[in-house]
Amino acid sequence: xxxxxxxxxxxxxxxxxxxxxxxxxxxxxxxxxxxxxxxxxxxxxxxxxxxxxxxxxxxxxxxxxxxxxxxxxxxxxxxxxxxxxxxxxxxxxxxxxxxxxxxxxxxxxxxxxxxxxxxxxxxxxxxxxxxxxxxxxxxxxxx
Amino acid sequence: xxxxxxxxxxxxxxxxxxxxxxxxxxxxxxxxxxxxxxxxxxxxxxxxxxxxxxxxxxxxxxxxxxxxxxxxxxxxxxxxxxxxxxxxxxxxxxxxxxxxxxxxxxxxxxxxxxxxxxxxxxxxxxxxxxxxxxxxxxxxxxxxxxxxxxxxxxxxxxxxxxxxxxxxxxxxxxxxxxxxxxxxxxxxxxxxxxxxxxxxxxxxxxxxxxxxxxxxxxxxxxxxxxxxxxxxxxxxxxxxxxxxxxxxxxxxxxxxxxxxxxxxxxxxxxxxxxxxxxxxxxxxxxxxxxxxxxxxxxxxxxxxxxxxxxxxxxxxxxxxxxxxxxxxxxxxxxxxxxxxxxxxxxxxxxxxxxxxxxxxxxxxxxxxxxxxxxxxxxxxxxxxxxxxxxxxxxxxxxxxxxxxxxxx
Numbered sequence: 001x002x003x004x005x006x007x008x009x010x011x012x013x014x015x016x017x018x019x020x021x022x023x024x025x026x027x028x029x030x031x032x033x034x035x036x037x038x039x040x041x042x043x044x045x046x047x048x049x050x051x052x053x054x055x056x057x058x059x060x061x062x063x064x065x066x067x068x069x070x071x072x073x074x075x076x077x078x079x080x081x082x083x084x085x086x087x088x089x090x091x092x093x094x095x096x097x098x099x100x101x102x103x104x105x106x107x108x109x110x111x112x113x114x115x116x117x118x119x120x121x122x123x124x125x126x127x128x129x130x131x132x133x134x135x136x137x138x139x140x141x142x143x
Numbered sequence: 144x145x146x147x148x149x150x151x152x153x154x155x156x157x158x159x160x161x162x163x164x165x166x167x168x169x170x171x172x173x174x175x176x177x178x179x180x181x182x183x184x185x186x187x188x189x190x191x192x193x194x195x196x197x198x199x200x201x202x203x204x205x206x207x208x209x210x211x212x213x214x215x216x217x218x219x220x221x222x223x224x225x226x227x228x229x230x231x232x233x234x235x236x237x238x239x240x241x242x243x244x245x246x247x248x249x250x251x252x253x254x255x256x257x258x259x260x261x262x263x264x265x266x267x268x269x270x271x272x273x274x275x276x277x278x279x280x281x282x283x284x285x286x287x288x289x290x291x292x293x294x295x296x297x298x299x300x301x302x303x304x305x306x307x308x309x310x311x312x313x314x315x316x317x318x319x320x321x322x323x324x325x326x327x328x329x330x331x332x333x334x335x336x337x338x339x340x341x342x343x344x345x346x347x348x349x350x351x352x353x354x355x356x357x358x359x360x361x362x363x364x365x366x367x368x369x370x371x372x373x374x375x376x377x378x379x380x381x382x383x384x385x386x387x388x389x390x391x392x393x394x395x396x397x398x399x400x401x402x403x404x405x406x407x408x409x410x411x412x413x414x415x416x417x418x419x420x421x422x423x424x425x426x427x428x429x430x431x432x433x434x435x436x437x438x439x440x441x442x443x444x445x446x447x448x449x450x451x452x453x454x455x456x457x458x459x460x461x462x463x464x465x466x467x468x469x470x471x472x473x474x475x476x477x478x479x480x481x482x483x484x485x486x487x488x489x490x491x492x493x494x495x496x497x498x499x500x501x502x503x504x505x506x507x508x509x510x511x512x513x514x515x516x517x518x519x520x521x522x523x524x525x526x527x528x529x530x531x532x533x534x535x536x537x538x539x540x541x542x543x544x545x546x547x548x549x550x551x
Contacts, residue, residue: 006301010279013289043413044296070318070417072310073363078277078303087302087362089311089412101297101308101412109363114318130299 002073004132005103007081009125017045020059025122025129032098034060041095064120066090066133069099073109090118090133106134150432155247156395157546158257158383159188160508165343165376165496168267173377174214177263178222180377188381189392190257192223195381197255201242201262201500202234208276210269213262213377229254237403237425237542238446238535239500244401244542246382258382262501266373275373277303296412306370306449308411309537310362313451315417317364320466322454324364328355329472330450330486331368331493333479338490340518345372345496369450371492378501380508385550396508397550399530402429402543409539418466421541422452422459422534429543430461437461440545441528442510442520443484444503447491452537457486460532460543485520500535504544507531511548 012022024031033042035049036056048055069089074082088104091097104112105121118133161183163169163176185192204215216232219225229249237244239262246258270276279290279298290298302308316322332355338344350368358366388395404424407414414420430436437460445456454468462484463471472478478486489495489506496502509515513527520528527548534543 005299006303009301010287010298010303011289012295012299013291015291018295044293070311070315072307072314072365073360074301074307074310075360076274076304076306076362079301082301085301087300087307087311089315089417097413097415099412101300101302103300114315125299128299132300 002108003083003085004105004123005085006079008079009130011125011128014127021045022128024059025124025131028122029061030064030120030131031059031061032092033057041092041098043098062092062094065093065136066100066118066120067093068104068112068114068116068118070114071104071112086112088118088133100131103132104134105132150400151251152244152247152398152401154251154385155382155398156385156388157380157398157508158387158391158395159184159186159190159381160505161185161187161379162343162505163377165345165374165498166267167345167372167374167496169375170268171375173263173265174218174222176375176377177214177219177261180263180379181219181223181259181261184379184381185259187393188257188383189390190381192225194257195225195259196227197229197246197249197258198225198227199230199242199246199249199258199260200232201239203232206234208269208278210264210266213264219261225259227255229258237401238540240504240533240535240542240544243380243382243504244403244544247398247401250382250384256384257387259379260382261377261379262499263377264497264499265375266497267375270373279303293410304362305537306362306365309449309451310365312417312420312455312538313364316451316454319418320469322469324356325352326469326473327364327369327450327454328352329475329478330447330453331355333472333475334447334487334491334493334495337480337488337518338494340516341489341495344490344494345374346494365449365451368493371448371497372494374496374498376496376498378498378505380504393514394512394548396511396546396548399435399545399547400429400433402426404428405539405541411538414539419455419459421536421539422455425534425541425543426456426459426461429545433545435530435545440484440530440532441522442488442507443486443532444488444507445486445532445534446500446503446536447487447493448497448537450493453487453491455537456534460534480518480520488515488518488520503535504533507533507546511546
């Protein structure tokens with residue numbers, strides 16, 4: 001059984017630009033900035049849309065569904081007390097170019113695959129809701 | 144395609160090379176080993192410190208984890224009482240070799256004539272008796288710092304070391320290209336074979352594929368022998384205007400072209416192609432600046448901070464097709480010293496020691512000068528290599544250059 005992440009979570013420093021992202025899981029939804037002009041999702045948060053330079057950016061909830069691009073099982077105890085855990089690189093369903101580094105949870109190393117559909121589940125730490133990903137519950141409906 | 148005017152970097156040569164003792168650990172200070180390497184390079188170039196009018200280093204003052212940065216350029220300038228017309232130090236740019244490239248451009252622009260360039264690491268001393276450190280420390284307790292910038296997107300998930308970020312590259316390549324651990328291991332085994340003939344190398348005892356496959360995992364699919372060996376050491380060069388080449392005591396190594404592009408997003412997780420990242424762009428931009436082709440390269444010193452990165456570079460530089468580096472290295476023949484592309488002939492960073500890019504540049508010069516001794520590569524049986532490719536960096540960090548014996 002793999003751990004859900006390191007024994008101790010190093011956390012982001014919250015500022016005006018990233019607060020919406022790290023607090024987003026309070027209502028169970030994952031959010032990204034989206035451009036009101038060209039409709040691109042923007043990540044990490046930026047002052048203007050990096051595609052069209054519009055200032056019409058605002059957080060928008062997404063489905064929370066994503067696809068595994070790559071994964072690794074970290075074994076080395078960089079953080080004392082940690083058991084092996086899965087680090088994943090996932091691409092969100094709404095826009096393939098938006099990726100998150102995350103922990104893959106509720107899945108074993110021999111079960112995880114590139115292309116596996118996953119869904120967000122949040123882990124609350126202090127004022128931060130970390131988006132982790134588990135196998136999608138209706139995975140059989142996915143291609 | 145070459146521009147009508149030759150690229151400006153072609154006005155530069157590496158006229159001198161120097162290296163300190165290399166150890167794990169050395170029990171000497173950063174500035175001590177840096178001065179040793181710098182004075183060796185200046186003497187090797189047939190110069191004295193009074194001739195040096197430029198100074199450059201990577202990554203500059205206080206950057207990174209302990210033991211990573213080495214002394215700053217002001218410390219080295221003062222230790223050698225250099226009188227400088229140009230000086231530079233920094234950690235952003237085309238890999239670690241950005242300091243060498245900056246020196247080439249300074250020489251080409253007439254800002255300096257002889258630039259001393261150095262890179263010093265003391266990561267073995269900094270590591271002490273404990274293990275290699277992740278970024279952000281071990282955590283726990285009160286007053287733990289929080290992280291902004293790009294680290295906020297990886298550290299919370301325990302992706303606290305470059306090995307984690309690069310393991311994702313390796314795993315993706317297994318999925319897309321069918322890369323195997325047996326193929327990956329050939330990079331480590333090749334380095335170890337070459338290190339046996341490098342008296343300065345950190346790990347020289349023989350290693351076979353079973354040893355590699357049995358090594359403990361660090362971050363799957365990368366094991367201990369996929370990670371380079373932290374060490375203490377300093378490497379220095381003198382970059383001079385090519386007008387000086389006829390007067391160098393040893394053959395000058397001419398800078399034929401440099402590759403500095405970064406066209407994808409500068410990000411470990413958002414770069415468009417996670418199997419190549421910035422190596423693709425740096426390599427493409429280098430070939431745009433020269434009439435030389437991959438088939439002209441006689442010896443390659445490709446960045447192997449992690450084994451997989453050397454494979455990424457083999458493809459990016461066009462020594463084999465995209466996704467074909469696994470079969471290319473598979474039996475170790477092609478990358479061996481008698482192969483079509485001798486690779487990392489001093490052992491690379493995996494066995495030679497993590498001199499962080501500069502050790503690879505040093506070895507490219509050694510080979511072009513015919514000073515490799517037991518590990519010297521001979522092309523067509525008898526001749527010293529004429530063209531060497533060198534690369535530095537991994538992920539969104541990449542720089543590359545072609546060096547030639549003679550004007551190329």
